[in-house]
Amino acid sequence: MAQINSEDILFTVDETPVYASEFVRVYNKNLDLVKDESQKDVDAYLQLFINYKLKLAEAKSLKLDEKGSYKRELKSYRNQLAQNYLTDNTVTDELIEEAYARTKTEVKARHILVRIDETASASDTLAAYMKIVKLRNRLIDEGFDTVKKEVHDGKTIFAEDLGYFSAFKMVYSFENAAYKTQVGDVSQPFRTRFGYHVVQVLDKRPARGTVTVSHIMVEKNKEGDTISDPEARINDIYKKLNQGESFESLAKQFSDDKSSADRGGELSPFSMGQLSSPEFETAAFNLVIVGQVSEPFKTNFGWHIVKLLDKKPVPPLEEIKAELEEKVKQDSRSKIIDETRIQNLMTRYKVPEDQPALSYFVKILNTNYYKQTWELPKKFTGDKLFLTIDTKTYSYQDFGDYILKRQPLFSEKVSFSDIIDISYKTFLEDALKTYQDANLENENQEFADIVGEYRDGLLLFDLMETEIWNAGSRDTVALQAFYDANKDNYYWNKRIDAVIASSVSRKDIKKAAKLLKKDVSIDNIKAKLNVNDEIHVIFTTGILEENHQSLPEDFEFETGMSDIYEFNDGYIVAKVKEVLPKTLKSYDEAKGNVISDFQTDKEDRWMQDLHAKYTVSVNESVLTKVRNLINNQ
Known part of the structure; x- marks a missing residue:
């Protein structure tokens, strides 16, 4: 922004200045988020920015910034955000890199602990240390099981198998000892807040990393579902897979997970504990060979079949750095970060x-x-x-x-x-932290900008809720009137009530078409065509709109038997019981869209009122400088 001075005023709202530097910063920040190309035009974006400032002026006119709830939420957010700016990232980054290296390896270990309070006397502390030294020697000479049998009492002395663990599963000092000890060795005595330990490392192995799978899902039954038995349906699909049909094609045709069906069921990579379904994660990670397919299994969402596409080790550091940073700051490692922060503040x-x-x-x-x-x-x-x-x-x-x-x-x-x-020490630390926190906006421009954006965002939310959203959802008389005046916008698309048969075989789909034409029931058609425990035809029934996943784009909406269509690497045929024409939605059926449209219309009229209420004056010479700067970026 070399061509723009910090004092350049782009426009005023009732003589309140808005600086060009703020406009350019916000424009550049939001440029990649704007989907409407017209909004990338400086003048078009300026109108959006003016509207934004008008809303803020109105919020302050209504004294929304004086509400106790607003002040409390802003203070809470500022305090939370400040934590990211109050520490030296150098030490944090070093600890993150160390933690990342350890997440790639799981350690199998056991330990002996002699408990001692952190405030114990010098003589008691020395006695505990001498005891752990003796137990270490016995562990090396006699073996863990013998020592455990004789000394473990679960109160003052513990001898425990810990299994496999990785970073953040133990206190930091224990984790350090475990990772720095070679397999088969016993560490030197070390102290944690629990007392004195020695740790024996038994094994180290690579962590499991991430997995990529495709899946086919059949949702569990909901009220009004046309599929009465999701388990039977998933088993039919599984049989078709075993008959050699394409997993991706079946996912496109039959998976109820609309977000992945178009991609053949493919999901984004995930690690253990990342999804909200342990059963799904277990089934996915149990697959070993790329291309391997699981048997059908059930989760809280319904029934699934998964296919292994890829397995990868622990993701690159860049992908999980934010997660590791949060853990580092909550872990006992945070003491190291805090000590470094205090030392740096004393220097500053x-x-x-x-x-x-x-x-x-x-x-x-x-x-x-x-x-x-x-x-x-x-x-x-x-x-x-x-x-x-x-x-x-x-x-x-x-x-x-x-x-x-x-x-x-x-x-x-x-x-x-x-x-x-x-x-x-505590007085000085508190005073240093308090001073840094109080002056953070002056010391860090990025922090000041983010707090300012959040402050304005809170005001705008309260304003929109008061002026637009609440009115749009509660003013039933106005909503009904809006619906009555705009009925042409609220219609059902053309739909059919139909039975659709799908198969990879044209021969089988022809047989299904003949039977459907004779009004043979679906169960009887299945009995005739799906023989020898093989699934040749799958049916979808119910009321389907245009562009339904089971229908080709060129499907003719006519009653009776349809033509046979090639679709999704297979064939479909439909028996259309009824064609439901484009019809007007009732007020209750259209209510969601009516509310949205009503709010948009109300906001447009409200913005006209704000433009009339406040005087906006644009400095054309500064605007020219802004245009030149942005266009030459």
Whole structure:
């Protein structure tokens, strides 16, 4: 945006400026999302942007930005978004790469744990350490089973088989020991929050990765279904597969998963735990050879057959980086990230490592602190400067009040010096984080832009809900009137009530056509043609609209027996009982479309009112600069 100055005003709404830099940024950001080519035109997009700003002006005129619910939601979103901008991504990325490497390998291990509390005394801690050293030696000399039988009590000493695990399944320090120990070796003693461990690694194997399959689905019965037995239907399809018919062709003809049927049933690659159907995942991963087909199986969605198309190892890092990042931040690894963040903030805000005032606070403590009755001395110099973080200052009084509130946290086991050191560390960390958070919009323009967009989006949602959506769904009188005035827009397409027979064999479809013409029942036709446990013909019945997946595009909508059509690598023939012509929908039948159209019409008229209410003035010279900049990008 070298040709545009930060102060260039593109237009005003009642003298409120809208800057060219904001318009160009939003235009470029949304360019790839716009499907209507006309909206890529700068002038056309400007009209959309003006409408957007008019709505915001109206929202503020209605004081929607002063609502408590709006303020709470914006604050919640800002706090959540800020977490992505408050840490040093370098350390996070290193931990993500390490975690990614570990997700590619599963470790099989067992361990011995001597439990010890994190706040245990030095003597108890030493005793626990010596005990785990002895148990490690016994594990190496005598074997795990012998040691487990003698020492495992499930209270203070644990000897456990852990099976296979990968990254994030154990606390980070345990995971480190397991992955750094060679197969067959026993680690050196290490400590977690549970106590002292040793881990013996038994095996390491590659993770399962992702799988790509095609599937044919027959939905479970719903009210009004014309197929009475989905299990029987999936079994008929399975028999046709075993007869050598194409999986992809059958999926196109009969799969109820409309999102994949046109692609021959192919699904996007997935890993274990990614879908909402464990039964489906298990069946898919149990397939070994590309091209292998499962037997029919049932899930909460209905009945399925799956065909293996591809198996891949753990996806590339780029595909799962966001997921790993979230796990890293929630894992015990986050302590490393936090420590690095604090150190970087101290450097950025020029906070010295030493704090000479701490010695003064050690001196003013006494044994009343342990009794929670301690108070600041009468001659306490509270207004003296204690700490400076960039432009923010803290006084002796600030830190004095802080340690005053923390009296319940410490026992006599903690010295006065440690109390002050621990308290200062937490005080400093909180102060650094608070200052960074409060100044994040000033320090990070991207963050400021995103928060601004969300803020405006919340206002627009409330405005549209108030002015358009609620009125569109609740004003029944206006909706009925709109329907009455626009009935020509609400018609059923032409439909047929028919029985359709499908087969890969022209010979079998001719036989089915003759039997249908003689009014032979579907069950009897199946009995005649689907013999020797082989499925030659499958039937679809019910009311079907134009462009139904079972009908060719050139299908003639006429009563009686249809011609035989080549379709989806096979043949179909239909017996049409009735042709239902294009007919007017009743108000209740058209209500969903009526509401949508009513809201669109209401919004168009409302926008005309906003243009009349607010004065918009476009700076043509700045607009010319914007056009030149965008057209030369």
